[in-house]
Structures are given as C-alpha cells and as structure tokens.
Amino acid sequence: MKQSDPRPTVNRDVLSRFVGQRVRDLRRxxxxxxxxxAERSAMSIAMLSRLERGLVSPSLGTLASVAQAFGVPLTAMxxxxxxEHDAVIVRADQGVEILHVGSxxxxxxxxxxxxxxxxxxxxxxxxxxxxxxxxxPLFQHPGVELIYMLRGSLEYGYGANRYxxxxxxxxxxxxxxxxxxxxxxxxxxxFLSLKLHRLDEG
Numbered sequence: 001m002k003q004s005d006p007r008p009t010v011n012r013d014v015l016s017r018f019v020g021q022r023v024r025d026l027r028r029x030x031x032x033x034x035x036x037x038a039e040r041s042a043m044s045i046a047m048l049s050r051l052e053r054g055l056v057s058p059s060l061g062t063l064a065s066v067a068q069a070f071g072v073p074l075t076a077m078x079x080x081x082x083x084e085h086d087a088v089i090v091r092a093d094q095g096v097e098i099l100h101v102g103s104x105x106x107x108x109x110x111x112x113x114x115x116x117x118x119x120x121x122x123x124x125x126x127x128x129x130x131x132x133x134x135x136x137p138l139f140q141h142p143g144v145e146l147i148y149m150l151r152g153s154l155e156y157g158y159g160a161n162r163y164x165x166x167x168x169x170x171x172x173x174x175x176x177x178x179x180x181x182x183x184x185x186x187x188x189x190x191f192l193s194l195k196l197h198r199l200d201e202g
C-alpha cells in the first residue's frame with residue numbers, strides 16, 4: 001500500500017503570493033522603487049506590481065532576472081517558505097501603492113502588508129481621496145470589511161443607504177453588499193480599510 005507523502009504541499013496561488021511578498025521585502029530592504037527594480041531587471045513596472053501582489057505565477061526565468069537585479073541567488077526568492085509566520089511591519093509612509101479597481105486621479109490605495117500563509121486572512125489598505133469631482137465605483141467582495149476614518153468626512157454608500165462618516169467613526173459591513181464612497185464632504189479624506197476574508201473550511 002502506497003504511503004502518503006507527509007510533507008506539506010503548497011499550491012500555485014500560495015506560492016505566487018509568497019514569492020510576491022518576498023520580492024516586495026527585498027525591494028524595500030534596498031529602498032528601491034518599482035521603477036528602479038524594473039530598470040535593473042528589464043521588466044515592466046506593471047508586471048512587477050502584479051508579481052508583488054501575487055497576481056501572476058512567475059517563471060523561473062522571471063525570478064532569476066529579479067534575483068540578479070537584487071544581487072541574490074535564485075534560492076533567496078523562496079527563503080522562509082517553510083518557516084513559521086512572522087510579524088509584518090510597514091513603517092509610516094512605506095505602504096506600497098497598489099493598482100486598485102478604484103484607482104484614478106485623486107484616489108490612492110496603499111497595501112499595509114500581509115502575513116505569509118495559505119490564505120490572505122486580513123487585507124489592510126490605507127485609502128486617500130483628494131478629488132471631489134471623482135466618480136467612485138461601488139465594490140463587492142467576500143467576507144466583511146471595517147473602515148476607520150482618519151481624516152476628513154464623506155458619505156459612504158451601503159446598498160440603498162448612505163451614511164456620513166467623520167474622523168474617528170468606524171463602519172463594519174458585509175462585503176457582498178455593494179458599497180463605496182459616494183460624496184466627499186471635507187477634504188482630504190483618508191480611512192483605513194480592513195477586509196477579513198472568509199477562510200475555506202477544511
């Protein structure tokens with residue numbers, strides 16, 4: 001009878017997210033921008049952004065180019081994959097700007113880090129809105145979300161309702177219901193968004 005392999009398996013999505021975080025960590029350690037890394041690795045900024053966010057499964061050739069740009073061996077891209085989870089610290093003003101479905105003029109979204117692991121359980125994003133004439137999209141996603149107002153004031157839509165949120169206010173809701181900023185009342189507007197994703201039941 002064939003015995004099962006006791007070693008843990010890592011699926012492609014988990015590996016992509018891990019490698020993306022590793023690339024981001026190495027870039028931050030060297031205080032490099034995406035543009036600088038793109039120039040060193042002969043890759044596009046868009047591709048590197050998708051790589052860091054775990055949205056693509058990079059080939060070994062791609063990883064070799066990035067590793068060479070960092071001056072590290074290819075194996076360094078996988079270092080820590082089987083280690084215990086660590087703490088993630090994102091220093092002030094060091095959040096990575098991300099391309100978001102709501103990105104546009106006067107809208108900035110900064111990823112505040114993610115713990116390594118098979119699932120992204122918590123997604124912290126710092127949102128800054130500075131354009132009163134912007135038309136904001138509505139969002140829908142699994143899980144729940146909490147937003148905490150840091151600066152300014154706005155009307156926030158949730159389903160058919162609107163709620164005014166001011167500095168210090170929090171709002172928690174189910175992500176499946178259409179939601180998002182509707183009107184900016186006092187500028188600039190900045191809030192912390194925490195999305196808690198549902199984990200697959202095992």
